[in-house]
Amino acid sequence: MSKAANTRLNILHKAFELIYTKGYQTTSIDEIIATTQVTKGAFYYHFKTKDEMGVAIIEEILKPTMQEHFIKPTEASQNPIEDFYNMISYLLLDDPFLQVKYGCPVGNLTQEMTPWNNKFSEALAELVDLWKATIINSIEKGKEYGLIRKDVVGEQVAFFILSGYWGIRNFGKLQNDNSSYLVYLKELKSYLNGLK
Amino acid sequence: MSKAANTRLNILHKAFELIYTKGYQTTSIDEIIATTQVTKGAFYYHFKTKDEMGVAIIEEILKPTMQEHFIKPTEASQNPIEDFYNMISYLLLDDPFLQVKYGCPVGNLTQEMTPWNNKFSEALAELVDLWKATIINSIEKGKEYGLIRKDVVGEQVAFFILSGYWGIRNFGKLQNDNSSYLVYLKELKSYLNGLK
DNA sequence: ATAAAAAAATACTAATTAGTATGAAAAAGC
């Protein structure tokens, strides 16, 4: 990777971490260039504005991560019910990057940036639609294979699962411990089993 | 009401509206005093800091509203299943103050202010705990009356309902229309019926 | 009515913000 591409990625990664832990609005460019050891000239060479950098984070950091960790595994799934549960459980309890007190990066950005920044909204909506579509697809396959009841509506379930995930992430932030996650996961399992 | 108490409440109400639509961090005190037509001297006479005002909004605006609209009706409920659905449906589709694109005020504040401001976290947690406890109570009553299965765990269901609500609010913000609400509500109904 | 206290008005500060102007160094093309 070229040196220039490296500084750009470095900015995106460090900025993303700061934004994930502190929020977008309260993360200043001065802070970003301080932690990246990159000068302001370099920053504004790579990004015209702070918002352009924000959108780049979504497209170049969040999107690939999501593709790799959520989309691919879900597409490869043979057992949707069990794998949905495992996916959510992994995200809540085991993912080494995500932390209870900081919530879900995508959820945080959605909450903070919509509806005031259309570029953010569009980039985030694209992400979420992708995830949703994958879940719906997985449900339809599950129905074919007789693993899921025929009267289950994929879109409804997808919304339900993702909403629950985003919401419980907010509870986690509020209480700063994973006890709410554990209670939530039990009910999620029960709900998912009801789809069989 | 005394004139002083009136300016205080006026500040709280207007500030709350601004914060609900714009977010806490991006709502400046200058903006608040401009829309309230109150001077900075008056503002800082009533509130030592911006954060103190924020907490006052939670305790003096959000909490009473919640008591009146969610807690009381839920306590009076004879049919938990149906009333849970009606409560969420009302909040999502009919409440005249809440707007799709601005999400849930409590959810927004939780997302934006935790874990960085403990006073906010505590005040918000108190709110949410109250709501949660009321739901749990209602479920237990429902179990007594034979309206809800005995093996249903109240706390799990409460977390599940509230998480779903917070989460779908985020979807609403993202898409800025209530189509996701409608899909979500169908699955909520189906889920709640599964508790019978 | 008047003194005391509460409430509000005005003018300011120091820090931080995103963004710019300009020039220097590094890399690439020939």
Added chain:
DNA sequence: GCTTTTTCATACTAATTAGTATTTTTTTAT
């Protein structure tokens, strides 16, 4: 080599921020 383009560094600006100091007005108590 030398030129051109890319990449980065430095020093700045203008606006906005939360909060303060000080004075004036209004209300309350006696």
